[in-house]
Amino acid sequence: MLWIALHLPALSLQIAQRAGCEARPLVISDGPCARPIVFAANAAAREWGVKPGMPVAAARARARELLTLQREPNREAHALESLAGWAYQFTPCVAIQPAQGLLLEVESALRLHRGLARVLARIREEAWELGYHTAIGVAPTPAAAWLFAKARHAGRVPRTCTDLVQLPERLRDIPLALFDWPPDVIRTLAALGVIHIGHCLALPRDGFARRFGEALLGDLDRALGTVPDPRPYFAPPERFASGIEFDFEVTDATALLFPLTRLLKELEGFLRGRGAGVQAWSLTLAHAGRRTSRITLGFAAPERDAGRFTALARERLNRVAPPAPVIGIRIEADQLFPYAARSASWLPEPGQPSSEWLHLIDKLTARLGEEKAYRLQSHEDHRPERSVRRVSPKHRDRTPAVALPRAPRPLWLLALPRSLLTESGHPLCQGRLHLIAGPERIEAGWWDGEPIGRDYYVARNPHGETLWVYRDHRSAAGWYLHGIFA
């Protein structure tokens, strides 16, 4: 077994800062409402001398324009679950360390990722792209990996251990304070001169257990791997949902792109873990006063590339500005589809649309709107205006075979027939029309309340234009232009 621990120090602060604003002093408060204390402070706040543990009132006195956010354990739990969904792409064995981080068992996945160094680099880099700073520890037991990660965050030299035999030696100078032990126990041990794990291991086991309890001894044993330490593995959900809340109002659509990119990268990681793609995802914009607006982006084939998602979202946001200032964004994808990476081949396989073609359709519909790009289908109806159907290019059904007309049909059809003037019985359209073929009687629709009775002719005007005209013989209303033989 080989475990990678991802420690996310001050997670609530990191969540608050994912929207990308780090310049302003910010603290997360925790503790009783009457006397809240600073749980975490960002760099800008620390510059003013604000430290975790001090009362919020004292912090306010030090830093002007200090922004205070209440710690929300629920949000932290949600964020960790989303991150676990993202981490699922590296290994199927992901465990959540409540409130602080993740543990990944990677031994079986190392060959896939071509070595530990590569997988560590990828995790660190991609977590950073999501907007998370992580401290990473590697050890053969989850507890030891966790201690290494915390020690790394506390400023100690990074340390990895891949061999169980060497583990006691490597753990020797890790401070006991990194265990989540009660503070008074740590103080008592420190007073006895027992500061590092090495000191502790030198003590007689039964005496230590009698003095401090079996539980603490168990913690030591699990870290060393002498007793098993089973962890419940995370099961990824069937849908994706993740959001970022802003502590300021965003009015400019382009300013949404930065946090949006972070969420879309998270979505990509989640989809990689599931071996899936999505054909649609929705972006919900939260506005002040609990109002929301929603944008849905669809794709012609299952997709999971965050870069493409972002490019399409940019097109859409450029076209449709948010209706009100935005205070939070959320991405949801409900339906997952099996994803097969398509090769960008020069000659696509016959019958398969090329990836360039699918990308073009996505791009056009993202900017112009879903209804602005369509394919046509013939529909079995004699009324010309009812025989054309628009279908989404994202539907892949075959065009149904419809019997071809025996009489000529124009390539262009006017959506609404245009009434023509007449001169002593001759229809006019930029001059007198010569009827060169016809008539063809079309009489249909008496069954559904929109009956037509028309005699269609092919006509030519003095300019040489060939037109499709008809005379309505049900009403005496005269002649109409209905199509153009372009």
Add this chain to the structure above:
Amino acid sequence: MGRALDHVLRNPAIWRGGEVPRTGRRGIPTGYEPLDQALPEQGWPPGALTEILVRDQGIGELSLLTPALRYLTEAGRPVVLVAPPYLPFARAWEAAGVKLEHLLIVEADGTERLWAAEQASCSGGCGMVLVWEGARKGLDYRALQRLNLAADRGAAACVLYRPAHTGSALSAAPLRLSLSAAGELAVSILKRRGAPLPTPIRIDLYPAHWRARASSTNSCPVSTAAPAAASLQAFPG
């Protein structure tokens, strides 16, 4: 000496006045033999902008392209229509052999028209892109240049329909045709790689019996009585 000269002259970059130069790139067959012969690529040039100037609509300006559209869509290569002036009558396109599942219609206005045409041309996923220039605001030289470059990048044939009065303006399109109706369709080649074509190519697009009736002076409309079923024979099956 003669052989060496021949060898040099066979280079596609060199052409001599009065003859049609042949380029290495094979064009999309137009379906009309005389037109193929007159075009340097022996067909619609892929990877380039082609301008078609038309004064009147309904003279066969689209039928001129349907054999090429049929050729492309039957091979599974998609075709995009950007901002067509009317709704394509699906039956007629099918009757012309165009496979509708490979035909995408894009409605776009103003600047989006050029954007959509450019995206489609440079995507690398289409065989041909047909664009209609808006009546309100025409495209300038730079826009045409961008379309030509986009077509080159995506190796698509980009065909732009323009009103005839733009014929005198400078254009970046390597091929410019002007269409007029004279009983049949007359295709004048205003510009091509090589010498311009002095005489228009005449193409007959419509069935012969239409022409017969169009030329006959008797074109009076039918009587107000309902037409006899026999007159349906005007459309031979």
